[in-house]
Amino acid sequence: MEQGRKDDSKMQLILDGITRLAAGDYSVGFETTPGADVANQLAAALNKLAVSLRKTTDRESEMNQLRKSNAELKRALEKAGEDERLKAAFFANLSYEIRTPMNGILGFTALLKKPEITGEQQQKYINVIEKSGERMMHVINDLIEISRIESGQTAVSLAPTNINEQVEFIHAFYRNEAERRGLKINYVCGLPTGDAIISTDREKIYTVLMNLLRNAIKYTQEGRIDFGYEKKDNQIVFFVKDTGIGISGEKLARIFNRFERNEKEGERQFEGAGLGLSISKAYVEMLGGKIWAESEEHTGSTFNFSIPYVTMKEESGVVAYKTSLGNVHEESNKLKILIAEDDMATVMLLTVMLEDYIEELYHVANGLEAVEMCQQHPDIDLILMDIKMSKMDGYEAVRHIRQFNKEVVIIAQTAYVLNDDRERSLKAGCNDYITKPINREALLEMINKYKSKPVA
Numbered sequence: 001m002e003q004g005r006k007d008d009s010k011m012q013l014i015l016d017g018i019t020r021l022a023a024g025d026y027s028v029g030f031e032t033t034p035g036a037d038v039a040n041q042l043a044a045a046l047n048k049l050a051v052s053l054r055k056t057t058d059r060e061s062e063m064n065q066l067r068k069s070n071a072e073l074k075r076a077l078e079k080a081g082e083d084e085r086l087k088a089a090f091f092a093n094l095s096y097e098i099r100t101p102m103n104g105i106l107g108f109t110a111l112l113k114k115p116e117i118t119g120e121q122q123q124k125y126i127n128v129i130e131k132s133g134e135r136m137m138h139v140i141n142d143l144i145e146i147s148r149i150e151s152g153q154t155a156v157s158l159a160p161t162n163i164n165e166q167v168e169f170i171h172a173f174y175r176n177e178a179e180r181r182g183l184k185i186n187y188v189c190g191l192p193t194g195d196a197i198i199s200t201d202r203e204k205i206y207t208v209l210m211n212l213l214r215n216a217i218k219y220t221q222e223g224r225i226d227f228g229y230e231k232k233d234n235q236i237v238f239f240v241k242d243t244g245i246g247i248s249g250e251k252l253a254r255i256f257n258r259f260e261r262n263e264k265e266g267e268r269q270f271e272g273a274g275l276g277l278s279i280s281k282a283y284v285e286m287l288g289g290k291i292w293a294e295s296e297e298h299t300g301s302t303f304n305f306s307i308p309y310v311t312m313k314e315e316s317g318v319v320a321y322k323t324s325l326g327n328v329h330e331e332s333n334k335l336k337i338l339i340a341e342d343d344m345a346t347v348m349l350l351t352v353m354l355e356d357y358i359e360e361l362y363h364v365a366n367g368l369e370a371v372e373m374c375q376q377h378p379d380i381d382l383i384l385m386d387i388k389m390s391k392m393d394g395y396e397a398v399r400h401i402r403q404f405n406k407e408v409v410i411i412a413q414t415a416y417v418l419n420d421d422r423e424r425s426l427k428a429g430c431n432d433y434i435t436k437p438i439n440r441e442a443l444l445e446m447i448n449k450y451k452s453k454p455v456a
């Protein structure tokens with residue numbers, strides 16, 4: 001009786017073990033006891049089976065691992081090949097993008113030297129030089145930006161940003177160019193101004209929108225461009241829609257990659273280094289958003305990007321000096337201007353640009369002299385302050401000047417394109433900030449803003 005119960009429970013254990021084996025659990029172990037009864041023989045045989053099944057699965061998982069590594073290796077090789085292809089295409093592209101404008105600049109400068117050219121020819125040549133210079137500046141800016149992104153030096157600088165103002169500014173900026181090319185351009189702001197001040201990095205939003213608009217105009221021969229933004233849940237979704245050449249499905253997936261251009265090798269229809277979209281993508285992602293595009297060949301494209309909607313009712317952090325030129329010389333319309341700048345070419349350029357505005361012009365070549373000049377001439381209306389100067393830099397000079405003169409309008413001017421330059425200049429006490437190469441219209445517009453609109 002007793003022996004029978006023991007055999008039964010042993011058989012039950014064996015049956016449980018077989019069920020686990022059948023379910024794929026090969027870690028089962030069967031107890032064997034000395035003796036040659038059937039249960040014992042069965043247990044020993046099943047142990048052997050479990051060991052060999054374990055070995056098989058180990059081999060299988062090794063094989064799987066191997067297969068996975070192989071696939072990864074293959075992908076890595078393909079990617080390396082693709083990177084190589086992109087790099088080679090990029091260098092060819094870059095060389096083209098730098099040499100072509102250089103050719104324009106040097107070639108037409110040489111032609112300008114000829115004594116017999118007419119005034120009309122002169123204007124034509126100067127226009128080419130100007131356009132070529134702008135094109136080169138654009139490539140250089142993109143290159144600096146992409147290297148900064150790659151080396152992790154691009155920081156996000158959050159500040160209250162009026163997105164309606166940005167959209168309107170960009171519309172005003174591109175309207176003439178679009179109309180010159182026979183394109184209609186329209187914008188939509190999805191929020192009333194009171195709700196349109198959000199916390200974001202305004203320079204980055206501005207760069208992304210400028211890139212997308214520039215592309216929309218570049219790649220559209222006829223039709224229209226619509227852009228703007230909508231609020232969707234807790235996101236602001238910007239859009240730039242064109243009726244241009246469009247992008248095929250297979251290319252669309254790649255256009256946000258660095259150096260990627262939708263042109264066949266050897267074919268050059270549109271200028272560009274293929275960096276604008278990858279810079280835009282990096283910026284949008286830094287701001288916690290996404291960028292995507294929909295497009296149909298020969299019909300048009302829509303580029304979208306989203307950023308978080310974080311409202312800000314009040315200006316916080318950096319506040320620009322709220323002084324103005326409004327009441328100063330309204331009758332003569334002229335100003336006493338100090339240029340603090342160590343590069344003589346820039347001094348010459350600024351002097352010519354401001355010709356119509358100058359009542360008196362002072363020039364110093366470093367920050368220390370700028371402070372002294374301001375102490376000697378408290379009636380100076382406007383200072384154009386270079387940031388990088390010897391002895392004392394522009395920031396420090398402005399901080400000193402602000403201790404004894406809170407009225408003078410100070411505009412920082414710099415060749416740096418670092419993100420926090422704007423914030424740093426405003427913090428130091430500047431009213432505004434302009435980057436080199438200085439655009440005459442932008443500078444005059446800035447000065448006029450302070451002349452015609454006294455700020456309380």
Ligand code: ADP
Pocket residue numbers: 211215216219242244245246247255260261262263271272273274275276277278301
């Ligand atoms: P690029 O300087 O070449 O314009 P981008 O990075 O801005 O560089 O754009 C990458 C590529 O994406 C372009 O070369 C172009 O082929 C394509 N692309 C971008 N925007 C548009 C658009 N609005 N319509 C058609 N193609 C576009």
